[in-house]
Amino acid sequence: MIRLSTGIPEFDKLIEGGIPQGFFVAITGEPGTGKTIFSLHFIAEGLKEGDLCIYVTTEESRDSIIRQAKQFGWDFEEYIEKKLIIIDALMKEKNDEWSLTELTPEELINKIVEAKQKLGYGRARLVIDSVSALFLDKPAMARKISYQLKRVLNKWNFTIYATSQYAITTSQAFGFGVEHVADGIIRFMRRIRDGELKRYIIIEKMRQTDHDKHVWEIDIQKGKGLVLKGKLEKRKEDYALPEKVIKMILEAEKKKNEEI
Numbered sequence: 001m002i003r004l005s006t007g008i009p010e011f012d013k014l015i016e017g018g019i020p021q022g023f024f025v026a027i028t029g030e031p032g033t034g035k036t037i038f039s040l041h042f043i044a045e046g047l048k049e050g051d052l053c054i055y056v057t058t059e060e061s062r063d064s065i066i067r068q069a070k071q072f073g074w075d076f077e078e079y080i081e082k083k084l085i086i087i088d089a090l091m092k093e094k095n096d097e098w099s100l101t102e103l104t105p106e107e108l109i110n111k112i113v114e115a116k117q118k119l120g121y122g123r124a125r126l127v128i129d130s131v132s133a134l135f136l137d138k139p140a141m142a143r144k145i146s147y148q149l150k151r152v153l154n155k156w157n158f159t160i161y162a163t164s165q166y167a168i169t170t171s172q173a174f175g176f177g178v179e180h181v182a183d184g185i186i187r188f189m190r191r192i193r194d195g196e197l198k199r200y201i202i203i204e205k206m207r208q209t210d211h212d213k214h215v216w217e218i219d220i221q222k223g224k225g226l227v228l229k230g231k232l233e234k235r236k237e238d239y240a241l242p243e244k245v246i247k248m249i250l251e252a253e254k255k256k257n258e259e260i
């Protein structure tokens with residue numbers, strides 16, 4: 001089986017060397033947890049290996065993506081139109097060839113296929129960041145749209161990352177469709193610990209792969225990008241009630257007994 005490096009060698013080790021070629025992988029998580037940066041690693045690695053790359057951006061402009069990549073030492077500009085096309089679905093500029101004026105599954109698929117034809121024959125990587133943008137107003141359609149994307153795009157020699165957001169309040173993904181259709185799920189999380197923002201990653205699914213099943217703490221570092229900091233040890237605080245709460249419960253019990 002051919003596996004594609006994610007661009008993060010330590011992460012590749014967790015999935016037997018990389019993402020199986022042709023897979024459709026959901027990258028899910030709350031805002032600011034690292035989904036876009038993880039996707040940029042995948043593209044930067046593709047460019048390094050000579051793959052054809054297409055990046056669809058729905059929440060940030062093309063310029064913002066290029067600037068973010070530059071911060072980690074990847075010059076995307078030199079590859080544009082040769083090995084890389086960034087489809088901008090945010091700015092909706094009419095006279096930009098690689099802009100989407102309307103964000104529908106059909107328009108998106110057509111544009112991606114057009115971009116692939118422009119880049120030519122060969123192994124390709126595709127990022128759709130985010131796929132949730134396609135069904136924000138119709139979550140019931142999530143599964144159908146995801147299936148349609150996977151089925152059509154599979155024929156074009158793509159290995160795909162589809163990012164999907166989680167609602168902060170309910171931790172529910174916007175439409176569970178992506179997760180079911182996906183061959184793999186990589187989930188990003190965040191917690192505040194000791195007054196500091198911490199980010200974590202877990203591989204929830206990777207078909208045909210004996211993948212790691214731990215929660216890993218990650219960090220996003222200037223000039224480097226996403227790094228794995230270490231496996232999360234199960235700590236007492238992760239499953240026990242805070243000491244203060246236990247004390248209160250015990251005191252209430254005692255009082256009740258005294259009253260009896």
Ligand SMILES: Nc1ncnc2c1ncn2[C@@H]1O[C@H](COP(=O)(O)OP(=O)(O)OP(=O)(O)O)[C@@H](O)[C@H]1O
Binds near residue numbers: 029034071165222
């Ligand atoms: N140059 C940098 N150096 C260090 N950290 C950075 C740098 N650039 C971005 N970050 C960190 O990465 C975070 C953004 O990560 P990213 O854009 O991948 O999140 P996301 O999961 O895609 O979020 P969203 O769902 O909102 O698109 C920032 O909030 C910041 O903490």
Ligand SMILES: [Mg+2]
Binds near residue numbers: 035036037059129
């Ligand atoms: Mg993002």
